[in-house]
Amino acid sequence: MKLLFLVCICQFVLCFSQSTFDEFFDYTRYLFLSFSPTDEYLLIHTRYPLWSNNSYSHNLWIYHIETTEKRLITENLHPSVKPKWSPTGNFLSLVLNNDRNMYQYSVKSNELLPIDIGHDKIPLVFTWSNDDSALYFVTMATNKEKNVDEDDWKDVIQVRTDDKINTEIYEINFNESNSLSLIRKFSFFINEILYVPLLDKLVFTSASKILNLVEDFEMYSLDLKNPSLLTKLTDNQATEEDLQLSNDGKQILFRTLSLNSPKSRMNDTQGRLYSVDLLNGELQQIGTDFSGNIVGYACQSDGNILILGQLGTQVQIYSKQSLIDHHQGWNGTYESLVISKEKNLIAFVHSSFDKPMEVYIVNRIDELSIAESITNCNELFTGSNFSQGTVYTWKNRDDNQTIEGILHYPFGKLQSTNLPLLVLCHGGPYDASVNQMNNNGANWAPLAAANGWLVLEPNYRGSTGYGDEFFNQIRHRPLSLPGKDILFGIDSLIQDGIVDSRRLAIAGYSYGGCLTNWLITQTDRFSAALSGSGIIDYSSMWGTSDMPVLIENLFGGFPWNVPELYQKESPIYNFDKVHTPTHIITGEIDVRVPASQSYILERALYYRGVPVELLIFPNEDHALSRNPKHQKLKVQRELQWLHKYL
Ligand SMILES: *[C@@H]1O[C@H](CO)[C@@H](O)[C@H](O)[C@H]1NC(C)=O
Ligand SMILES: *[C@@H]1O[C@H](CO)[C@@H](O)[C@H](O)[C@H]1NC(C)=O
């Protein structure tokens, strides 16, 4: 009888919202934009779920700015390797998914031709030389050399020795029937590469598969006239990305993230922008007076730099003249900002609570608020009635720090009182919940709101966009401090009469999952918890995650340096207090937060006699981005769990 009753409830929940539910996930992301050197075209990389194929479609479009005609170049673009324009704009070089060729797209003939680079190599990144006749690219060897005499050992993995990455930089000469010449070999991963025409140099960033040492992530320059000469350009306890050439062609601009390194000499904790002079090696920080998180930038031909900066719950466009000036556009989140070379056209992606992501082009920065979209893939979500978003602030009464969060109300219920509350914690921790529409299995607040929940997305201590001190304060108390920030937020919502104190649930993915696991050890006020790829034990996490440096920085040492801290801040050692029914999901091959953390969590709840369900998605890593159906299944089961326990 009881079982039947539950089945009825579940069916009711699903019938009620199945079409809305499916609709929510039919969302297109615009991942990358790039103007052609002649200002004629804009490249657009889109990604949307291909339900019939259990995969995502990665499409590359070429948009003719004058005629507004769009042409599809490929439906199988590599998800992360960015296409590059040749210097004349006649060609594009690109890489396809699951394919070991380089490809050359001719804009004139609309042909996509493979360039064989040898099938023992995987192309990683590339850059054009100063004309269309040559390209530099980085490859990684596909198979390791094994001694045939040691056949018994063939399958045995020797850790650290077998982990070594060997990369090579080649030049490909299109004058001489695509001949390859090796420039230099390296024993590290190369993330980005950029050719500097004025100095005939290659600049690139080094990286390792596992974040063992921040020192493995630096920027180098290689003189092509003498490739044995390698110059290290950075030594900054930070990772570097988004390399761009300055207008004078002598400087490289780049963004950094220090992962809260206590050894950092520059206090460059949130996303920061720097330039390095290739002639004298001088480093300069750009936008020093911006207290938030720099997430992107683009250079104008007059030398001005436009900065994408996250401050609180918005990502807006600022310009760096002498002071940081805010360019008034729309509320919400700007992304993928690019500027064309000739006419300084500006293209970007924008979205907000009530406006889906689309691509826009404007002639001048003061036209931001009258921009018109050139895409309409997410038309379905215009005037979306899933939810209504607003910003909410409260104080952590321990130290009076103001904390901000986003509230997603059920549509039409703004100003309602006594609502059931779902707290949805963002990951990171160095990230933030912002005024954006980014529908997926981790960012499903609007969908939860459409199912009747008031959703709070707290920007707890450690979040970006609230200054470096706010960001740094979680060191030595990575869960207890943000945990208190969140609990005070719930108190405040109850005091304001907005939330019904008897109907509370907690959820989060990644770091949000860690906070979920932590908070069920701190209080019994939640009737249900939804934990996604979260940590339960920081010592084993340090030993198995691909980012040990992050854990070491957060705790201020290794597990043997500060054992009491690892114990105090790990949920597992506080599990005697847990009573909250908890739903857990994780990816099978997650290397960021290994699935073992979720197994430990499930076992602890099982032995405590607390209702628990652990679901493991096959062949998925931390991003859970291989099969879009997994995201749907995740949220479907989580909604069922909430309805079962509330
Ligand atoms: C379907 O999925 C497979 C495997 O994930 C992939 O190789 C193939 O390109 C996909 N087909 C389409 C049309 O995207
Ligand atoms: C290809 O040929 C052109 C014209 O002769 C020349 O300018 C260019 O340097 C050559 N490129 C390479 C990589 O040899």
Ligand SMILES: *[C@@H]1O[C@H](CO)[C@@H](O)[C@H](O)[C@H]1NC(C)=O
């Ligand atoms: C870095 O921050 C600490 C603490 O906020 C401060 O004492 C120190 O002076 C800062 N260092 C620099 C180089 O700004």
Ligand SMILES: *[C@@H]1O[C@H](CO)[C@@H](O)[C@H](O)[C@H]1NC(C)=O
């Ligand atoms: C934009 O946000 C500000 C506060 O952040 C608010 O005062 C203003 O009304 C918003 N504008 C629009 C058009 O929503």
Ligand SMILES: *[C@@H]1O[C@H](CO)[C@@H](O)[C@H](O)[C@H]1NC(C)=O
């Ligand atoms: C949104 O509006 C449409 C049409 O008015 C309606 O069919 C749908 O149920 C609404 N969805 C939500 C979540 O309120």
Ligand SMILES: *[C@@H]1O[C@H](CO)[C@@H](O)[C@H](O)[C@H]1NC(C)=O
């Ligand atoms: C916080 O503010 C209240 C009211 O202004 C004050 O009484 C209290 O002492 C403050 N607490 C701290 C830790 O500063």
